[in-house]
Amino acid sequence: MGISPTSHPSGPRLPRTALGWWAAAVGIVAAAGVVVSAATGNAAVYTLAFLFALVSGVLGFLAMFRSRSExxxxxxxxxxxxxxxxxxxxxxxxxxxxxxxxxxxxxxxxxxxxxxxxxxxxxxxxxxxxxxxxxxxxxxxxxxxxxxxxx
Amino acid sequence: MTGSVLPRSPIGRWTSVFGLVLVAALVLGLALGLARRAPDGPPFMLPGAGVIEMMPAAAAFFLGLIGILHYRERSFAVWTATVLGGLVLAAGTAQDLLSLIQFGTGG
Incomplete structure (x- = not known):
């Protein structure tokens, strides 16, 4: 998905692409995982949360590149x-x-x-x-x- | 970029920033090192103070090295950060190696 001309031109670059939204969504899941693991003491959830964080980071950078058509x-x-x-x-x-x-x-x-x-x-x-x-x-x-x- | 005090390239500026962080970490490490002697100090951060100092040292040293070798960065700030980073990194690595020889594991 390319950059929509009607989307916020002066806003943050990340959420302008579908990948950016995915990155944000996966990042939120990762943050929630860390909170849940802290509350429950579940180490598996904590590890999984960081795998999600890694995926979110990769998607975020790819979204940044895509938003600049690089x-x-x-x-x-x-x-x-x-x-x-x-x-x-x-x-x-x-x-x-x-x-x-x-x-x-x-x-x-x-x-x-x-x-x-x-x-x-x-x-x-x-x-x-x-x-x-x-x-x-x-x-x-x-x-x-x-x-x-x-x- | 010869003869300048402050860096003019992005890599030079990043090297200087990590150099400043390293100096701050060294000063903080000294303060925490004094606190570490207390028997019931905080458990995790204080024994790892040396490791924390090695991180900005490694960043300053390698960024400075890349700047000097590849981007003709020759400013005083970059040279200082690179040398200081190299010294701290060498000291930390030597301590790590000694620990490996003595106890079978680094750290």
Whole structure:
């Protein structure tokens, strides 16, 4: 679905496309899941909520690209985008080497480089998008988990 | 971009922001580190203060590195943030490796 000429031209870009509405809907379900899991103490619901959050993030960025009529591609085309992939891979390897703090740092750097490449350098790679959102959601999952399920 | 104090590219500005966040985290870490010595302190955030500092350090270091290597960013702020980020990241990684050697797990 393209941009409707009668929709709010000066309003937010996201809800102008069907994908944007889906992103918002899935995001609301994710937020509701976190609230329900906090109220009931159900860890499965909490995990599921973050899977929904990941999907919502991907849909949201795709909606943003679509609202600007920008084409997406799979592999990164900017240096910052390529570094995002490298940092994610490094974080993944470090996690398996049981160097969790360094892995978290690499994941955070991947999120920062990914966001920068998307917002400032016109990167439209699906790989970068997913590899940026995965650690972002993962870090948020652990951080919020400390509050939702206190030790 | 030679000789400037403040960055002029987006990546330089982001590097500087993460550099500032890192300095704030280091100052906060010092304050929390003092509180950590209390026996019944908050359970989760304080032991992880080193990890929290490593995150902006990694972001500042890698963004600065990308800016210097790929986007000809040579401002003083970017160099400072990159070097500071690199030092904190190296210290954290060394501590992580030592912990892995001593206890079989990082952290």
């Amino acid at each position: 084409a997406t591609y799979f592999l990164p085309r900017t240096p910052v985008g390529r570094w995002t992939v490298g940092l994610f891979a490094a974080g993944f390897v470090l996690l398996f080497l049981r160097l969790a703090p360094t892995a978290f740092a690499a994941a955070f750097a991947a999120v920062a480089t990914g966001l920068l490449s998307m917002l400032r350098y016109g990167e439209r790679s699906l790989l970068v998008l997913v590899l940026m959102l995965l650690p972002a959601v993962f870090l948020l999952y652990f951080f919020l988990g400390e509050f939702v399920f206190p030790h």
